[in-house]
Amino acid sequence: MDLEERVQRLEAIEAIRRLKIAYARVADDGYDGDRISAFFTEDAVWDGGESFGVHRGRAAIKALFDGIPEQISFALHYMVGHTIDVDLAAGSATGHWYLWAPMTINNAATLGAITYDDEYRNIAGAWLASRMQVNIHFITPYEDGWVKTPMLPG
Amino acid sequence: MSIEDRIRTLEEIEAVRRVLAAVGATCDAPYDGAAFAGHFTEDGVMDLMEMGVYTGRAAIQEFIDGMRARVPFTMHYWDGYAIDVDGAEATATWYGFETPNLNGTAHLGGLTHDATLKKIEGCWMVTRLGQQLHFMTPYDKGWVRQRVTDQTA
Numbered sequence: 001m002d003l004e005e006r007v008q009r010l011e012a013i014e015a016i017r018r019l020k021i022a023y024a025r026v027a028d029d030g031y032d033g034d035r036i037s038a039f040f041t042e043d044a045v046w047d048g049g050e051s052f053g054v055h056r057g058r059a060a061i062k063a064l065f066d067g068i069p070e071q072i073s074f075a076l077h078y079m080v081g082h083t084i085d086v087d088l089a090a091g092s093a094t095g096h097w098y099l100w101a102p103m104t105i106n107n108a109a110t111l112g113a114i115t116y117d118d119e120y121r122n123i124a125g126a127w128l129a130s131r132m133q134v135n136i137h138f139i140t141p142y143e144d145g146w147v148k149t150p151m152l153p154g
Numbered sequence: 155m156s157i158e159d160r161i162r163t164l165e166e167i168e169a170v171r172r173v174l175a176a177v178g179a180t181c182d183a184p185y186d187g188a189a190f191a192g193h194f195t196e197d198g199v200m201d202l203m204e205m206g207v208y209t210g211r212a213a214i215q216e217f218i219d220g221m222r223a224r225v226p227f228t229m230h231y232w233d234g235y236a237i238d239v240d241g242a243e244a245t246a247t248w249y250g251f252e253t254p255n256l257n258g259t260a261h262l263g264g265l266t267h268d269a270t271l272k273k274i275e276g277c278w279m280v281t282r283l284g285q286q287l288h289f290m291t292p293y294d295k296g297w298v299r300q301r302v303t304d305q306t307a
Contacts, residue, residue, distance in 0.1 A: 007164070018236055025236075077249075078233065080234065108298060
């Protein structure tokens with residue numbers, strides 16, 4: 001790998017890190033669907049599995065996030081422990097992240113432990129998420145804890 | 155931008171991240187006010203909102219050293235940095251999760267932070283550090299039952 005490619009790879013990792021943190025910040029700030037969906041490619045998939053469903057395309061992702069504040073009135077998205085792998089020739093990348101999320105869901109304090117398996121594509125020089133697979137390990141009422149109630153009902 | 159400048163930008167982002175991690179570590183118990191304040195410029199400002207604004211290294215050191223009596227234990231889990239470098243100036247935002255003992259009671263704190271920095275004689279120095287407190291709750295209550303415990307009492 002020549003110097004230019006090595007630098008491009010590091011710049012891509014930093015850009016993707018910023019993308020994910022920006023996603024977290026907008027989620028914290030009320031899950032604005034327009035702002036969040038702009039972090040995704042037009043054909044992106046947000047895969048929340050059985051709990052949150054699979055949402056395909058920017059419009060569906062926008063609709064998903066616009067509806068979240070009805071239930072989640074507060075959240076802090078602590079995105080940590082990431083690994084990002086970049087394939088410059090393909091213009092793509094993958095990322096793995098841990099999320100620790102104190103939330104208020106239906107007016108109850110709630111803790112979420114989530115990991116992400118992401119895919120990204122470089123579109124006209126900008127890195128965007130093309131897939132977010134959201135792996136939910138627990139979403140528990142704060143007062144119960146994840147052994148007693150690993151998943152919030154509903 | 156030349157490749158040399160692009161590499162320098164990446165190196166500076168990492169350098170700022172390292173400075174901020176050191177700032178966080180020195181305000182963990184047992185607290186090192188001198189080391190903490192040493193990361194600030196002489197006229198640096200620490201704006202803790204409801205907990206006060208501290209201007210200058212001496213005032214910042216005094217506040218941090220005073221934590222030993224007020225908060226016998228805490229740890230600062232800082233991550234989620236977004237750092238922008240422009241020449242010898244930088245801005246940063248990040249998340250903080252804290253585990254203090256306040257008034258003899260275990261607490262959990264959810265915060266976000268922001269800072270501005272300047273590179274002076276090869277070292278990144280904090281010119282302003284701010285925080286936004288989202289919750290500081292007794293561990294046995296949670297942020298819905300009691301969002302914030304008064305830390306100024």
